[in-house]
Amino acid sequence: MTRRPVVVGIDGSTAALHAVRWAADRAARTNRPLRIVHAYHLPPGFPTGVTVEESILDGLRRQGRRWLATAQDLAREVAPTLETAAALAAAAPTTALLHETENAALLVLGNHGRNALTGLLVGSTSQALAAQAHCPVVLVRGGEDGAPTPSGPIVVGVDGTDASEAAVAFAFAEASAQDATLVALHAWAESVFETAIAGPNAPLDWDRQREVAAEALAERLAGWQEKYPEVRVERELVHDRPARALRRCARTARLVVVGRRGRGGFRDLVLGSTSQHLLHHAAGPVAVVRTETAE
Template sequence: MIVVGVDGSASALDAVRWAAMEAGRRRMPLRLVSSYQLSAGVAGVLDPGVLDVLREQGRRWLAEARDVADEAGVRTSIVLAPVPAVLLLVRESLDASLLVLGSRGFGGFTGLLIGSTAVALAGRAHCPMVVVRGEVPAHGPVVVGVDGLRDSEDAVAFAFAEASAQDADVVAVHVWHESLADAVLLGHPTPPDFDGAQQRAYETLAERLAGWQEKYPDVHVTREVVRDHPSEALLRYAEGARLVVVGTRGRGGVRGLVLGSTSQHLLQHAPCPVAVVRTEPDRE
């Protein structure tokens, strides 16, 4: 099952279209989810009829979203609940294969991708999360940020599976960053060995990709090792991509990818959909 958040915005409808296509490709049902509630500070002072208005508004949003999903010919169900949006989406993600959201919204999903709410959802969702933003090209590779440790393994697995299903290539990007200024500040007596660092980065990338090319022989892989800041490098490779994939606990080459500025930058500026894949609990 694929779950998509609905809030009446144009961005949410874009997410429904993307999710419906993905559901058709995976032969899965689509679940349209919306929430409504009054904040604790105003619930006791507003007319009780306001909640009925919000509920009816949610029903209209879901009806509109279902019309969009019906164009893809997928089986859909709807959920409308008077609970906070993040809690509802986390709950729905328990039984989902994929959680899909728009990049800009209002209503029950206001600010969902800005600040602490995005971090909370990325860290708590029980399935991969895709944020549909920018153009959704029919062609182009799946770009994946590859960590120096095993934390990115789930992201790599997701990227290969998506590329295979969509008959796309994978561009695996490992980013490393070390400067002469860093070496001086850390008190190293000699300048850093950039050539050696580059070679070690290639070896690290090869280790992280080991086995996946054998599992998906139909997927062509391009390996890219770059010395840069992670956000700038991944945004550059995202140009022309159909999807960019990152893990939730990036370190090393993509340190802080989800919990820091890099993830915020990617979610706000990527020219294509962004998939955030959480590390499985048994590896945390």
């Protein structure tokens, strides 16, 4: 059976090389090959002219090959026996990387880009990749020295619905592969609607809300601890906005994992302003995991 590769997108930036390091380590730990992809194309509005266009494209191809060679050398430094492949795609980065996710186990990207990939993880392109990728997407942010956080727990956001099931499964597998503690975080905050229904003077039953949150968390973890008995699990219940709680955890986590869809605060984590906040400010890598659950 063919092993699906870990795919990493590069653009020659320092951030992309941080992503290569992370991806190479992850591929080696899970016994998967690493596929390094660089996509190039002429930007919209570029002056027309066959001769000029071909000359520029030749330059982009040569530059792309150099970047791919550098990335492969770096990957081999991380894992000398790692099976690697390099791909140069003549397409827009979003198009090329979305196509790669059809046969990938994981897509890894740096937190900033340049040239054709500028804004990849902070604008519409990042939303497209996170929302449409056929595999989990990891956005890597380097530390002060540019290296991903080597220690700390895996943190998974659990929202109490089936939508977080895929995220929990991914987080357990990562914790097992990295020999890391898994922190299962359930954050809740009463909605404006619930407060209005209860009335402005109605007392809030904090104990009952916490009980409901604990039950929801336990339900989502049921079975996974038995499947991964070697993984140490810590449950954390937080009365807070999910994005703020996850950002706080990201300061010491080696990876924060969230599902693509959910309910309450996690619903917009990838597709709305909450996602932008986390992707801009999380101190470490963030994994966005696709779920098949219908909204």
